[in-house]
Amino acid sequence: MSDSISIALRFALYVDLMLLFGVAFFGLYSLKGQERKSGAVLPFRSMLAGTAVLGALLSIASIVMMASAMSGESDFAELRPHLEMMMFETDVGLAGVVRIVALLTTALAVMLRAPGVSLWIAAFAGGIALSSLAWNGHGAMDEGSRRDWHFTVDILHLLVAGAWLGALVAFALMAKITALQTEARIRLLARAVSRFEVIGAVIVVVITVTGVVNYLFIVGPKLDEVFLSTYGILLFIKVVLFAGMLVLAALNRFHLGPLLERSLRDRQYTVAANALRRSVVVELVAAVVIVGLVAWLGTLSPEMDAQ
Template identity: 60%
Template sequence: MAELINILLRLALYGDLLLLFGVALFALYSGHASLRFSPLLRGLALLGALLSVAGLVLMTRAMSGETEFAALWPHLQMMLLETEVGLAWALRMLALMVVLIRPGWAIASIAGAVALASLAWSGHGAMDEGSLRFWHFLSDILHLLAAGAWLGAMLALVLLARGRVDEARIRLLTHAVKRFEWVGAAIVLTLSITGVVNYLFIVGPRLDDVLLGAYGMLLAIKVLLFAGMLVLAALNRFHLGPALERSIRDGQHVIAANALRRSVLLELGMALLIVALVAWLGTLSPDAG
């Protein structure tokens, strides 16, 4: 039961911080005054802080074996003051406080990136040493940031496509989709490269028995879902995006917006499944059977 709670907490925290950074970044590079995401960013920052507190308490309880708060408190202090995980946690909380106080796009993007990057210290990279540790952390952080940029953009596009659809909304949506095109290409390239690099860091240059275990099966499902997202992204880029532009001329606003929203919702759902798999994979060893 404790392991399931740990996985669910990791899933919620990963999803929250990925969206926090991604939505703020999307608002920044879209550069449109109509994108009012400040309440959403504040809500995500608050939720992220609460989940971080719960995660730290759960981790400390698991490591110390203590259940009473009075007995747990010294262990919490030691975790915060004497470990890298505690330092990363404190930095994350500071970044989330910044977003709560000043949820401007540029500030929230930087603070969201810091909060999201802090999750790397809870991953497999923390087990490495020396220069290998540095490069593994760098790859993990870039992977997290790219994933956050993709998830946040999808949520932002869904929010933009909902509600009353008129020509002004379609022009805003078309502009946002166009801005995302070059960002999306960089995201896919970064995710692909860092995904392979992280596999080599964690597993090494082998497939054989790894793919037959629980870790390998979950990783294979993750790769298949990522491939499915690439197909949907290509559909959005080469079909649904141009359809939005045509709808400005022919007046078929609702049809074009609904088609894009359905596609992006499906893509977002697949992305959240990948996040769930990542949360699970983070609790397993590559040699898990």
């Protein structure tokens, strides 16, 4: 039961912090001027403040659960000294404290009246909060320079994954039927899809490279033994889903995006917009499942699982 709760907490934290960073980052490179104002295109204030507050609460729950698991104490009075020790004397605890501070900073920043400034602060603080999750992963088991490199790879992987997930959620919201009532909104969606082309290409390259390097850090250059274990099966499912996301991303990039732009000239964009929305939703579902698998994989040891 405790393992299930731990995986659920990790999953919720991953999704929450990826959305916080990814949506804020999307607003910076896809929108401009008054488009960044909350409610003009996307509900930035409610989304970013909500994910920041929820992320802080989930982080507190995660720290309490880890302290309880490590100490064997469940009574708060008995658990308190263990909590203090974890928060201020362990790397994972310090990372949790930094995460909570960054999230509270984000929650305050999104209340600013300057939408551009608030998005920059939210993206930066959200990126710090998301990066702190690397200390909950396999990299924390390494030592020396290997540990530093593993953390670097993990952080890059988290950030680009967050950028991808945030973009998918933003596109799904922008492509809703109720949001596409005017030609101006259709043009805005088409422009956002076009601007994502370069960012999306960078995301795919970085997430692929860091994923392979991360596998080598955790497992090493071997396949046969690993893929007979639970860890290997989950990893195989993750890779298959990722390949499916790449196919959908290519479909959006080379077919549905250009189709939407051509449909604007003919003023018959309903079919193209609907096709793009369905593709994004399917890609988003696959991404969420992958995050769930990552949360599960983070609790497993490939060596112990194989044995």
